[in-house]
Amino acid sequence: MLNQQTIQKLHIMKLTGMAEAFQEQSAQPDMDRLSFEERFGLIVDRQWTWKEDCRMQRYLKNAKLKLNACVEDIDYKSSRGLDQSVMMKLIACDWIRRHQNIIITGPTGAGKTFIACALANKACREGYRSFYIRSPMFSYQMSLARGDGSYGKIINKLSQAHVLVIDDLGLAPMTDQERRDLLEVVEERHGHASTIVVSQLPMDHWHEQIGDPTIADAILDRLIHNAHKINLKGGSLRKKYANLT
Numbered sequence: 001m002l003n004q005q006t007i008q009k010l011h012i013m014k015l016t017g018m019a020e021a022f023q024e025q026s027a028q029p030d031m032d033r034l035s036f037e038e039r040f041g042l043i044v045d046r047q048w049t050w051k052e053d054c055r056m057q058r059y060l061k062n063a064k065l066k067l068n069a070c071v072e073d074i075d076y077k078s079s080r081g082l083d084q085s086v087m088m089k090l091i092a093c094d095w096i097r098r099h100q101n102i103i104i105t106g107p108t109g110a111g112k113t114f115i116a117c118a119l120a121n122k123a124c125r126e127g128y129r130s131f132y133i134r135s136p137m138f139s140y141q142m143s144l145a146r147g148d149g150s151y152g153k154i155i156n157k158l159s160q161a162h163v164l165v166i167d168d169l170g171l172a173p174m175t176d177q178e179r180r181d182l183l184e185v186v187e188e189r190h191g192h193a194s195t196i197v198v199s200q201l202p203m204d205h206w207h208e209q210i211g212d213p214t215i216a217d218a219i220l221d222r223l224i225h226n227a228h229k230i231n232l233k234g235g236s237l238r239k240k241y242a243n244l245t
Contacts, residue, residue, distance in 0.1 A: 017050025018043050052127075059124040065132045066167065069118040080110055080234040090119060090228060093126045095194060096162055101223055102196045105203060106232030112198045115230065116165050119196060128162035135169045142181040159188035163196060170201035170209040179215045190222040197223060202231075 010019035021043040025031045104112045120130040145151040210216035
């Protein structure tokens with residue numbers, strides 16, 4: 001009865017991991033062989049693991065990644081110019097600690113979004129907040145935010161993510177407001193957060209697509225100069241995995 005009350009109190013205090021560990025220990029007679037310190041240490045370890053797992057799941061949910069991609073599932077066998085040694089360094093997440101960026105370019109279906117989502121997924125698993133958004137949706141959300149007064153709030157949200165994935169950049173020439181919005185976010189993140197930019201457009205065409213030379217220079221200066229660059233090649237992997245001929 002006393003044990004059940006203790007378990008109930010632990011749940012009330014939201015110490016679910018400790019509650020589960022204590023309940024399991026109570027059902028195992030051989031636990032009496034361990035000292036109080038050893039048993040208590042196991043209970044605290046369970047709570048720590050439970051809390052970290054909850055945080056990871058929350059980060060993954062809030063990231064809104066387009067694909068449920070993991071770095072363990074990245075395909076290095078297809079001939080698309082993906083250097084595994086470079087990817088191993090990126091998977092270690094040191095680029096996030098250094099507030100560096102990643103730029104992924106290549107044709108449709110080459111796996112750009114998968115790699116970006118896999119790296120953002122790994123970031124979440126390492127305790128970093130990530131957020132994914134496509135460039136057209138970014139422009140739409142910023143436009144809405146200016147209308148309903150939440151512009152500052154969304155800028156703050158995007159600037160606070162440790163890793164921001166902007167997918168499909170440069171699908172169409174930017175309007176003046178779109179490039180100014182992008183500059184605002186890039187400027188807020190510069191030097192304290194990392195950005196992954198995904199685009200079908202080669203980098204040497206970005207300046208023209210952004211438009212205004214002064215704003216384009218400012219955006220690219222903050223994105224490119226400290227960025228790891230991945231340029232994928234080859235045909236669409238979608239065809240390969242769909243078993244089409």
